[in-house]
Amino acid sequence: MLELVRALDLTDVTFFGQDWGGLIGLRVVTAEPDRFARVVVSNTAMPSASGLQGWIGYPLFKFAVWREGAMTLDELRSNLTFPRWVAYSYHVEDLPIGDLMGFMGGSESLRTAYEAPFPDQRYKAAAQIMPYLVPSQLRENETAWGVFENWDKPFLVAFTDSDPITRGGERVFLARVPDPRNVTIRGAAHFVQEDAGPELAALMVDFMQGRELPDEIEVRVADDR
Secondary structure (H helix, E strand, O other), X not given: OHHHHHXXXXXXXXXXXXXXXXXXXXXXXHHOHHHEEEEEEEOOOOOOOOHHHHHHHHHHHHHHHHHHOOOOHHHHHHOOOHHHXXXXXXXOOOOOHHXXXXXXXXXXXXXXXXXXXXXXXHHOHHHHHHHHHOOOOHHHHHHHHHHHOOOOOOEEEOOEOOOOOOOOOHHHHHHHOOOOEEOEEEOOOOOHHHHOHHHHHHHHHHHHOOOOOOOEEEOOOOOOO
C-alpha cells in the first residue's frame, strides 16, 4: 500500500480507515505523513506496546490462541473475545465468510457479495490468517504512534456504538492524538460503510470542509443486518 501511495504521488489526501483499512493504512500515513491532510478512523485500531511488553506481547497472544484451540461458530458466539475469534478463524477447515460477516453485523441481503470472492476454501488463506497477525508488530506500531502523538492536522474519530469487535477502541485515539474530533455513530455495527454510508460520507465532507460537527449521529439500519 505504501508503494501504491508513492507510485500515485498522492498529496493532500484525506485518509479513512476502518477495520483492516486502519490496521494497514495508519502505518502508511505515519510513513508518509506529509502526503495526508487529515485522518478519519472508524472501528479500527493500531495495537502497540513498548519495552518488555513489546517483545513478549505477540508470543503471549499466540499462546492464548493456542490454549483456546478449535471451536464451533456457536461456541464463539457464546463467548466472543479476540483470541477466541482468532482461534476459530485459524483452526476452522472452511471459514464460513457469510456467517462471520453476519455475526459482525453484516447485512443478510449482502451475503452473496461477501462470499463471492471466496468460491471455496482455497481462496480463504488470507482471511483465515490475517486476524492472527493483528498484534504481530507491536513495537513497530508503537513507533508509528509517535507520529500521531505529534499530529497537528485534523483528526476525526468516528466509531459506532454497536460494534462487537472494536467497541471502546476509540479511547486510544482520543487519548494519544492531540485535539481529535470525536463523533459517535449510533445505531450502526461493525460495517459502518454499509450501516451508515450516506451519514458517514456527509460527515466526512463536513470534516474536510472544516464545518462544525455534531457529537453524535443517529442512523436507522435495515432489519436484515
